[in-house]
Amino acid sequence: xxxxxxxxxxxxxxxxxxxxxxxxxxxxxxxxxxxxxxxxxxxxxxxxxxxxxxxxxxxxxxxxxxxxxxxxxxxxxxxxxxxxxxxxxxxxxxxxxxxxxxxxxxxxxxxxxxxxxxxxxxxxxxxxxxxxxxxxxxxxxxxxxxxxxxxxxxxxxxxxxxxxxxxxxxxxxxxxxxxxxxxxxxxxxxxxxxxxxxxxxxxxxxxxxxxxxxxxxxxxxxxxxxxxxxxxxxxxxxxxxxxxxxxxxxxxxxxxxxxxxxxxxxxxxxxxxxxxxxxxxxxxxxxxxxxxxxxxxxxxxxxxxxxxxxxxxxxxxxxxxxxxxxxxxxxxxxxxxxxxxxxxxxxxxxxxxxxxxxxxxxxxxxxxxxxxxxxxxxxxxxxxxxxxxxxxxxxxxxxxxxxxxxxxxxxxxxxxxxxxxxxxxxxxxxxxxxxxxxxxxxxxxxxxxxxxxxxxxxxxxxxxxxxxxxxxxxxxxxxxxxxxxxxxxxxxxxxxxxxxxxxxxxxxxxxxxxxxxxxxxxxxxxxxxxxxx
Numbered sequence: 001x002x003x004x005x006x007x008x009x010x011x012x013x014x015x016x017x018x019x020x021x022x023x024x025x026x027x028x029x030x031x032x033x034x035x036x037x038x039x040x041x042x043x044x045x046x047x048x049x050x051x052x053x054x055x056x057x058x059x060x061x062x063x064x065x066x067x068x069x070x071x072x073x074x075x076x077x078x079x080x081x082x083x084x085x086x087x088x089x090x091x092x093x094x095x096x097x098x099x100x101x102x103x104x105x106x107x108x109x110x111x112x113x114x115x116x117x118x119x120x121x122x123x124x125x126x127x128x129x130x131x132x133x134x135x136x137x138x139x140x141x142x143x144x145x146x147x148x149x150x151x152x153x154x155x156x157x158x159x160x161x162x163x164x165x166x167x168x169x170x171x172x173x174x175x176x177x178x179x180x181x182x183x184x185x186x187x188x189x190x191x192x193x194x195x196x197x198x199x200x201x202x203x204x205x206x207x208x209x210x211x212x213x214x215x216x217x218x219x220x221x222x223x224x225x226x227x228x229x230x231x232x233x234x235x236x237x238x239x240x241x242x243x244x245x246x247x248x249x250x251x252x253x254x255x256x257x258x259x260x261x262x263x264x265x266x267x268x269x270x271x272x273x274x275x276x277x278x279x280x281x282x283x284x285x286x287x288x289x290x291x292x293x294x295x296x297x298x299x300x301x302x303x304x305x306x307x308x309x310x311x312x313x314x315x316x317x318x319x320x321x322x323x324x325x326x327x328x329x330x331x332x333x334x335x336x337x338x339x340x341x342x343x344x345x346x347x348x349x350x351x352x353x354x355x356x357x358x359x360x361x362x363x364x365x366x367x368x369x370x371x372x373x374x375x376x377x378x379x380x381x382x383x384x385x386x387x388x389x390x391x392x393x394x395x396x397x398x399x400x401x402x403x404x405x406x407x408x409x410x411x412x413x414x415x416x417x418x419x420x421x422x423x424x425x426x427x428x429x430x431x432x433x434x435x436x437x438x439x440x441x442x443x444x445x446x447x448x449x450x451x452x453x454x455x456x457x458x459x460x461x462x463x464x465x466x467x468x469x470x471x472x473x474x475x476x477x478x479x480x481x482x483x484x485x486x487x488x489x490x491x492x493x494x495x496x497x498x499x500x501x502x503x504x505x506x507x508x509x510x511x512x513x514x515x516x517x518x519x520x521x522x523x524x525x526x527x528x529x530x531x532x533x
Contacts, residue, residue, distance in 0.1 A: 225268045225280045237292050248294035252301040255279035271389045273341035312337030323357040323379045329406035335386040359436035377415040377433050396422045482519040489526045497524045
């Protein structure tokens with residue numbers, strides 16, 4: 001039983017194994033067939049996709065080739081044009097080279113011709129040198145003969161005159177030098193006399209040039225006044241809409257109003273110190289009031305002018321009272337008051353006039369003259385400076401005309417006109433005014449000059465004058481504006497005195513620094529003294 005069962009079991013197991021193997025092979029063959037179909041489909045799709053990508057790549061490659069072809073063609077055309085231009089330039093350069101070669105050929109031919117001419121001239125020069133050498137030998141021989149004759153002549157002259165050649169030469173040189181200096185002095189005097197005929201014209205030209213070069217700084221100091229303003233906004237209000245305020249102000253005052261970048265400051269410019277003062281006071285009042293328009297400007301300016309008239313008159317009356325001068329015409333009193341706003345070399349002209357009046361009075365009292373008349377002339381001597389910016393001419397003559405107009409005496413008029421020698425002084429009063437004016441203007445400190453510098457300048461001035469041979473004494477007068485030089489009449493004649501004056505003036509110009517000019521006066525006199533018994 002057990003064996004049969006075991007066999008049957010074995011047979012069943014073998015049959016099951018066979019059936020399982022057959023079933024497994026069937027399933028595997030089915031799967032293999034499906035895998036092959038799938039692989040074929042994938043391969044077909046890959047082939048199709050590859051072909052499409054290949055076509056696309058081919059199209060892109062063709063486009064790139066066309067693009068490169070066009071670029072190469074364009075570049076080729078550009079290069080071709082450049083080559084054509086280069087060829088044209090080369091042809092032009094070739095033509096220019098040929099022209100230069102032709103010119104060089106012509107030059108070579110000319111040079112050859114010149115070389116031939118030079119060779120011929122050289123031969124001529126050689127012949128001429130030979131002739132000159134022969135002439136030179138003859139000249140040397142002739143000079144030796146002349147020298148021998150001169151020596152013989154000189155020895156005979158020395159024997160006849162009793163002087164050696166050196167002594168005779170020295171005497172001759174002295175005589176020639178003396179005669180030359182004498183002729184030079186005469187010539188200089190003649191030239192100066194001719195120059196004086198055109199002195200006025202030349203002086204005007206020089207003054208005009210000097211004014212053009214120097215007037216900037218001087219006018220900036222003497223003809224402007226600065227007015228401070230509270231803020232920069234005030235400048236716009238001063239100018240006004242479309243500039244109407246500034247135009248109205250300038251028209252009412254006659255003064256230029258300058259508004260620039262200077263912070264919180266405006267500038268008033270005018271030659272007339274009185275107008276400048278009126279404009280300054282008017283502008284300060286307008287700024288303080290704040291109401292700035294044309295009608296208000298005219299009102300304020302008119303009011304300030306009236307106040308200034310009163311103030312100027314009061315200043316003039318006070319000056320006449322301080323000087324002790326009375327009976328002066330009211331218009332002249334007003335002009336005196338205007339001198340308060342006038343300066344000369346930084347010195348106030350009204351104060352200077354009071355000083356001159358005082359000095360004139362003192363000197364007149366010492367001389368026993370009319371003190372009141374002397375003070376009057378001293379007080380009025382610079383009255384022309386009140387209007388010299390409006391009237392042409394020297395202030396002394398302008399003042400004399402004003403004094404004559406307002407009924408002053410002839411002595412006063414002459415003293416005013418002569419105090420700067422515009423008119424030669426012919427009275428004692430004129431001399432007193434001239435002296436007092438010099439003392440007031442030239443005293444140390446009056447015009448910003450230190451005492452030490454003042455004294456040193458006078459000493460140097462006298463030292464320069466006495467350093468010349470033939471000068472016996474020298475005196476600096478007029479506070480250094482003039483130097484009087486006394487010369488020895490035995491050693492220096494009239495013509496040499498004239499030259500000495502020029503030499504001293506030149507040395508002063510070279511060695512000293514001074515304002516204005518210094519007058520050099522050389523005095524030569526011969527005195528004969530006799531006694532009657």
